[in-house]
Amino acid sequence: MLPQRVESLNHAHRERLAYIDFRLYFMGEIGRPDLTGRFGVAPAGATRDLALYRKIAPQNIEFDGSSKVYRIGKDFAPIFEHGPHRVLSALSLGFGDGVNGESHPLLPCESPAALSSPRMDVLAPICRAIHAKRPVAIRYHSISSGESERVIVPFALVDTGLRWQVRAFDRKTGEFRDFVITRIEVPKMLDEEAQANERPDNDIQWTRIVEIELVPHPDQPRPEVTARDYNFTGGMLALKLRAATAGYMLRRWSVDCSPDHSLRGSEYRLWLKDHLALYGVKNALLAPGYTVSPMADS
Structure with a gap:
C-alpha cells in the first residue's frame, strides 16, 4: 500500500520516486545525475524529487555530504513493491526506454544467451493483429509439412523458454495451434475481423x-x-x-x-x-x- 501522498502524485512523478526507492534498495545509493540521466529532468527537479522522497520516508534515505550522494537508511523499508522479474530485468538489462536503443546492466550479470529471437519486422505486425483482433496472411515453414501459405488469427504470444511462439487459429486446418515466430515470413494483416469460432474463448486447450x-x-x-x-x-x-x-x-x-x-x-x-x-x-x-x-x- 503506497503512502497517501504518493498515491496523489501523477504517474511520471511516482515513476521517479519508485526509481529512487529502487536505487536505494538494490544499489544502496542514488545521486542527482541518476535521476537526470534516467528521466531527463533538470538538476533542480531531481533535487525536489529527492527532497520529497526524504520527506515521505525519512528513515529510508541519508545524505552523504562528502560525496553529495544519498545513501540507504539503516531502517530502510521500500515504499513501492518491486516485483522480482522487473528487478532482475532492470539489474541485468538496465532501464531502457526504447528511444536510443542503449541500456546497460546495473550490476555484472550473466544469463543464458537467446539462441532464437524473432525479427522485429515479423513480430510487429503479429502484435498489431493480436491487438486489433484481425487475421494475418503468412508464409510458414513447418518441419513436418515444409513451406505453406496460411491465414491465422493470432491472440497471444507464448515464451516457451527456448523460443517465442504465437497462439492462433489456423484457417488451413481449422484448429488452434502454436506457430514459431522465427518460421513466419511476410505477415500481412487482413482488413477483416476474426470469426466467432476463431476467438480464444473457443480454444479449449487455452481456456x-x-x-x-x-x-x-x-x-x-x-x-x-x-x-x-x-x-x-x-x-x-x-x-x-x-x-x-x-x-x-x-x-x-x-x-x-x-x-x-x-x-x-x-x-x-x-x-x-x-x-x-x-x-x-x-x-x-x-x-x-x-x-x-x-x-x-x-
Missing part, C-alpha cells in the same frame, strides 16, 4: 486450466534444499497452468513427469506428483518422462 502439484524428486538428495529453492508451501509447489502451455513449462523446468519418478539426472529436482493431471493436455508429451496412461485410455 482449460490444469492444476498440478510439484514435489521434491524422491530419488534426489536434500529435499529440504529443493523446497527452499522453489519456495514450497506445505511440502509442495501448487501451480495452475494453461493446458496449451503446460508441456512447454514442465520441460523448461525439467520436471520428471513419469508416474514412477524413473528419470535420472541431477537436473530433475522436481517430480509431478500426479501425472494424470496432464490427461487431455495435447502437448503433454513434451513433458519429461510423460507417457499416456493405459488406464486413462481405456
